[in-house]
Amino acid sequence: MNESTIRAVVQEVLNEIGKGAPSASASTPPPRVNGSPNGIPVMSAGAARPAGASSYGPVSGDWGVFDSVDEAVAAAKHAFNQLRGRPIADRAKVVSIVKEMCEARAEEWGRKELEETKIGRLDHKIEKLQIIKLVPGTEWLKSDCFSGDNGLSVEEYAPFGVIGGITPVTHSLPTLAGNVINMIAAGNTVCFNPHPSGAGIACEGVQAFNKAIAEAIGLENLITIIGTPTIESAGAIFNHRDVRMLCVTGGPGVARAALQARKKAVVAGPGNPPVVVDETADIENAAKSIVAGGAYDNNLLCIGEKEVFAVNDIFDSLMDAMSRHGGYRLNTQQVEALTKTAFAPPKEPGGHHQLNRDMIGKDASVLAEMIGVKVPAGTELLYGETDTSNPFVPEEQMMPFVPIVRARDAQQAIELAYEFEHGFGHTAIIHSRNVHNMTVMGKLMDTTLYVKNGPCMAGLGLGGEGYLSFSVATPTGEGVTNPLTFTRSRRCVMVDELRVV
Known part of the structure; x- marks a missing residue:
């Protein structure tokens, strides 16, 4: 110049x-x-x-x-x-x-x-x-x-x-x-x-x-x-x-x-946050947290609980507890009916299931009515046992139904959580009193948000420490903005x- x-x-x-x-x-x-x-x-x-x-x-x-x-x-x-x-x-x-x-x-x-x-x-x-x-x-x-x-x-x-x-x-x-x-x-x-x-x-x-x-x-x-x-x-x-x-x-x-x-x-x-519940967890707190997070705004949160992997030793106790905290358990036939209503088969082999977008963000009672089920007033979340082949597990559905998958032990539960989070690196949740299990999962998942013993919202300063943002930058690495x-x-x-x- x-x-x-x-x-x-x-x-x-x-x-x-x-x-x-x-x-x-x-x-x-x-x-x-x-x-x-x-x-x-x-x-x-x-x-x-x-x-x-x-x-x-x-x-x-x-x-x-x-x-x-x-x-x-x-x-x-x-x-x-x-x-x-x-x-x-x-x-x-x-x-x-x-x-x-x-x-x-x-x-x-x-x-x-x-x-x-x-x-x-x-x-x-x-x-x-x-x-x-x-x-x-x-x-x-x-x-x-x-x-x-x-x-x-x-x-x-x-x-x-x-x-x-x-x-x-x-x-x-x-x-x-x-x-x-x-x-x-x-x-x-x-x-x-x-x-x-x-x-x-x-x-x-x-x-x-x-x-x-x-x-x-x-x-x-x-x-x-x-x-x-x-x-x-x-x-x-x-x-x-x-x-x-x-x-x-x-x-x-x-x-x-x-x-x-x-x-x-x-x-x-995107995210598909998994939850692991091991045999040492406070079952009542885990159930309450899963319902609170999975039901929040009818599961529209990208950090929300999308699928749960619970170890066999506490599986039945967890399923019973969730019904005491606003959840409604669907039986095998009802889960199958909801799945068929929520998803169409992939358009091509190996592709994603096609989500019924008319069901996104609807109340739990509305989803239940669609399969002929009447739930009690105050029901916040539907849940039921599935295996990993059910599309509710791999897909980031945004509706108040959470699939619960039975795992042999904590190690298998963590491995399944890693598989179905898909490497997005977004959010993972564990309920455990075992510090070793928390550490193993945290290192493996390497997610932007990792919540222990609370609902997903705790990761954004709502019930946990920290600050709030509605933009959680995972692919570019800035984290909670x-x-x-x-x-x-x-x-x-x-x-x-x-x-x-």
Whole structure:
């Protein structure tokens, strides 16, 4: 660079960080069309929205909801250029706004999400929004300092810019809200492509967050979203030049697509969490935990208990205990009937069984009715004995039925758990008082979450220690995401000054 170019760059940076609010020269603005950048309506925090707009999606740029990826990303980039000149205290305000709104509107938004997606349980939809307050924010940001004879170095954590986010239908608004907290706490903005079946509630949440944020700190479009999401819009986000990073929570297909994008990706991929119950386990606690985790939101959680391998010595005791904690045991004929209803044979030899998607996330009583069984009120989970050939064992089904497989001993149970987790490295659970068995299973499974003597939710700080996130990145290795997941490490070095005397 020549001297004049360097001076121009320095001046641009100074303009950005000048007095907090960026000036017109702070960054290169998006191209303007009809008086507004890229055709995006420019409105103050208190400006009225276009008349006739419905609750989400019809007006491009309506409090963060856009028709096209280019518009949404351009708005998020413009917002990032403003946010980067603001103090961390403003990010903390955003975090507080999202947490407070999720808690205050949990019942309303939980009900709307259930009505739209038609999967899961209302009480758990509400609870998932109430616990958003447990997601970490700006308090996780830190600096590492090194001081010595050669001077001073400071390592800080800086934002990437615009992050492209893909959210699942299973936890549409909770996943979005948790990601917003982590990403904006780290200084980024985000453009979401929600699952089409949960886009309505996701858009409503984004609009509400953006309105409150604009009122609090005067910035718009820190969060943008595609109002009518498609596979094509997801691909456009993956490949957009101004999207600097991806965060994807979804099934195998979208995970593979994100990993093929030529940019950093945090991918929360599939799981098929197994449970091992050995002869030393607290049987009542094991039964209670399996029912609680397997039934949570009708087993929509990717960390949820999907199949159980119980050693023969305690098998019958476990089966009896589960009925005392909200489970209903199906007999052999009923298990067979449910299996035939839930799965069609593979389309080709060696392929996957075809899951009946109309059964995903339905209540246990609904599943039971489909095979002519009436269960007692309060039944949370169906369960029954199967062998490993039953498709409920190898497939990541998302419904409140858990197959229980009899194992010869703890070693065989652990080996079966390893086989049917499929190497996803997601989540594994054991109920045992034998530290050796816990250790053997932990080393073999090598999963991101490994829960001992509790329900799956304990792995995310709900009944266990730790913090909450709805994005658990297994294929890319970040684990339970937090604000530092969405930062770059930068080192600033001063040589031979401010050194220790």
